[in-house]
Amino acid sequence: MERYLWGVDLGGTKIEGIVINAKTDEILIRERVPTEASQGYDHILSQIKKLIDGLVEKTGLKPEAIGFSTPGTLDPGLQTMKNCNTTCMNGQPMKKDLVALLGVKIEMANDANCFALAEATMGVVPEKYPDAQVVFGVIMGTGVGGGVVVNGKIIGGKHGIGGEWGHNVLGDDQTPCYCGKKGCNENIFSGPALERFYASVSGEKRGLKEIVERYRANTDEHATATLQRLFKSFGKAIHYIINVLDPDVVVLGGGVSNIEEIYTEGVKEIENFIFNKRKVETVFLKPKLGDSAGVFGAAELVR
Incomplete structure (x- = not known):
């Protein structure tokens, strides 16, 4: 009898569901509905129900369990959501509510963890480094986040914040962060942070893509x-991760990670900090699954 993995990627603008053959990883169906988060938490739940009901109707299958990639973390102690940029979810017992709503077992992890899990188990890591045991997945885009996967399992941690390197305090940048601190990684090298820095030193506002182009042309000292x-x-920032976890592979995702020079100039900077006599053997890879990683990682939660 065939077994299928059900996953849902709960994003700020869309909710995506997938059903995958557990043996072959073949995609049976993939569907999306709008999140419509502005209408509130209960409406998000109703959109999830609408999506799952549609998948059941179109496949003729019923899930035994569903994995969810979420824009925040389920607090292991309180069993309520926290750190969600879809703010109406914060403080809500989402896992409990989904179990009651859908009548099946639910597994949840945040989007960065699901990205890391997907690339470690179904993406670029098994393709290029199948013997890797410790993988750190990086998100560098509008925000900065990460996830830790060891032997194919997410390390969520006591507080559910394993891998959350975006809010480590790195420098003396005084821009307030939504987390309540100043000088977080996210405030220094996320896409918006880099654009703010450029504006502060040049007096002009430019998008990150143009800033990179000007850097490569070597015509703009501020770029x-x-x-x-x-x-x-x-x-x-990443040397702290390497010193503590010493991952075999780091997979870089998010818009900022598309800057090619990170894999050369950025990685070279690690030599100045690593506790290994300036020798960096960690492998840095681009992701294979792109924006599909969240929903694949969600499905992988229930394998």
């Missing part, structure tokens, strides 16, 4: 300063 800030801060 050069912005990218050097990225490389140095990335090298310093």
Whole structure:
């Protein structure tokens, strides 16, 4: 009898569901509905129910369990959501509510953890480094986050914040962060943070893509300063992860990770900090699954 994995990626604008053959990883069906988060938490739940009912109707299958990738974390102690950028979810007993709503076992992990899990088990890591045991997945885009996967399992931690390197305090940047601190990684080398830095030193507002183009053309000293800030801060920030976890592979995701020079100039900066006589053997890879990683990782939660 065939077994199928059901996963849901709960995003800010869309909710995506997938059903995958557990043996072959073949995608049976993939559907999306709008999140419509502005209408509140109960409406999000109703949209999830609408999505699952549609998948059941179209496949003729019923799930035994469903994995969810979420824009925040389920607090292991309180069993309520926290750190969600879809703020109406914060403080809600979402796992309990989904079990009651859907009548099946529910597994949940945040989107960065699901990204890391998907790339570690179904994506670029098994393709290029199948013997890797410890994988750190990085998200560098509008925000900065991460996830830890050891032997194919997410390490969520006591507080459910395993891998959350975006809110480690890196420098003396005084821009307030929504988390309540200043100088977080997210405030220094996320996409918006880099754009803010460029504006502060140049007096002009430009998008990150244009800043990178100007850096490569070597015609804008402020663009050069912005990218050097990225490389140095990335090298310093990721060295803490390497010193503590010593991962076999780091997979970089998010818009900022598309800057090719991170894999050369950024990785080279790690030499200045690593506790290994300046020798960096960690492998840095681009993701294979792209924006599909969340829903694949969600399905992998119930394998």
